[in-house]
Amino acid sequence: MKEKILHNLDIIGIPIAIVILTFLVAYIADRFFKRLIRKSTEEMKNDPTNYTFLRHAIRALIYSIGFGIAIYAVPSLKVLASSLLAGAGVLAVALGFASQHALSNIISGIFIVIFKPFRINDHLRILGLSGVVEDITLRHTVIKDFENRRIIIPNSKISDEVIINADFGDDKICKWIAIGISYDSDIEKAKNIIKNQIIEHPLSIDIRTPKEIKEGLEVVPVKVISLGDSSVNLKGWAWAKNSADAFDMGCDLLESIKLQFDKEGISIPFPHRTLIYKDPRIVSDKNE
Numbered sequence: 001m002k003e004k005i006l007h008n009l010d011i012i013g014i015p016i017a018i019v020i021l022t023f024l025v026a027y028i029a030d031r032f033f034k035r036l037i038r039k040s041t042e043e044m045k046n047d048p049t050n051y052t053f054l055r056h057a058i059r060a061l062i063y064s065i066g067f068g069i070a071i072y073a074v075p076s077l078k079v080l081a082s083s084l085l086a087g088a089g090v091l092a093v094a095l096g097f098a099s100q101h102a103l104s105n106i107i108s109g110i111f112i113v114i115f116k117p118f119r120i121n122d123h124l125r126i127l128g129l130s131g132v133v134e135d136i137t138l139r140h141t142v143i144k145d146f147e148n149r150r151i152i153i154p155n156s157k158i159s160d161e162v163i164i165n166a167d168f169g170d171d172k173i174c175k176w177i178a179i180g181i182s183y184d185s186d187i188e189k190a191k192n193i194i195k196n197q198i199i200e201h202p203l204s205i206d207i208r209t210p211k212e213i214k215e216g217l218e219v220v221p222v223k224v225i226s227l228g229d230s231s232v233n234l235k236g237w238a239w240a241k242n243s244a245d246a247f248d249m250g251c252d253l254l255e256s257i258k259l260q261f262d263k264e265g266i267s268i269p270f271p272h273r274t275l276i277y278k279d280p281r282i283v284s285d286k287n288e
Contacts (some may be wrong), residue, residue, distance in 0.1 A: 015070040022066025026059050033058070049119040049136060053109065056137045101156070105139045108155035112136060118165050123243040125164035126153070166243035172207060173246035175238045177253050180231030182267045187232060191222040193260045194236040201256075203249040207239045230269045 033055035037048045113136065118124055122133045124143060131145035141158050143151040166173060177198065181190045198204050198220045206219050222236040238253060240246035261268060 015073045018066060018070040018073060022062060022070070025066070026062045029058055029062060030055065048121075049113060049116065052120055053113045053136050053138075060138055101154075102139065104156040105154050108159040109136060109138050109141075111159065112141070112155060117163055118168065122168070123166040125166075126158065126161050171242045172205070173240050173243050175240060175246040175250045175253075177236040177238050177250065177257070178225070178233065179235075179254075179257060180228060180233045180268060181261075182230075182269045183232060185232070185266045187224065187234075189264060190234060190261070190266045191236075193264060193266065194234060194257055195220045195222045197253055197256050197260060198236055198238045201238070201249055201253060203240050203245045203252075205239050205241055230271075 033051060037051045037055070112118070118133055120133055120136065124131060124133060126143075129143070129145065129151055131143040131151055133141065134144045134150070135142040136155075138155075140152050140154050143153065145151055177194060179190075179194065181187070195218075204220075208217055208219060220236055220238065222234060224232060225235045226233045238246075238249060240249050258268070260266075
């Protein structure tokens with residue numbers, strides 16, 4: 001009786017021990033890659049995309065191997081595993097049809113990591129949504145929007161979409177400062193105000209080459225871009241080192257330019273509505 005109990009404990013205990021060991025190895029590997037990613041990103045300033053994807057891939061591989069060994073360690077399941085192995089061809093076809101979408105996401109994720117249309121920490125605009133790439137897993141890409149919400153997009157879907165990547169290649173961003181002024185306002189004064197406000201902003205950068213500086217190219221061009229129904233529309237070209245600085249600079253400039261316009265007597269037109277009240281006596285006579 002005692003031998004039978006010990007035998008049953010061995011049958012149950014070995015698979016449980018393998019599962020526990022699998023979770024332990026996966027945890028250690030995950031901690032190792034997290035430390036590697038943090039060191040690579042913070043100290044060496046490297047792109048963490050490859051390490052992040054490899055972390056997810058190795059963790060999935062550890063779980064697959066560990067659970068497979070645990071199943072094979074159970075004698076009653078070993079026969080089933082052998083039978084499944086014998087029919088592996090048919091099983092592979094069945095699994096292939098059943099997991100087409102999952103495999104598509106995995107393959108798309110591998111292509112994203114290899115060809116890098118975007119990386120971790122890149123600012124993207126896709127499917128009408130904007131945010132920063134936070135993670136790239138085997139199945140999906142995680143984007144954190146500017147309200148701190150997470151957008152989960154399958155890799156196969158994101159691979160088929162047109163992506164606007166603000167950090168691809170060159171991080172510099174041109175922020176257009178477009179403002180309309182009234183027709184009776186001084187255009188040159190308004191252009192100088194926009195130009196000076198952009199130049200004086202701490203996040204504004206000069207992208208001119210030495211040759212362009214020598215030739216006297218304007219550091220901040222400000223042009224009249226159109227004559228509207230009620231406004232002369234001006235646009236200034238403001239450059240920032242990245243999209244985050246461009247957003248902050250654009251908000252600051254709209255406020256500072258408006259305040260300076262008020263001081264200098266430059267008016268920004270806005271719609272007016274004229275209301276006509278009918279004489280109530282005329283209306284009552286018509287009704288009668």
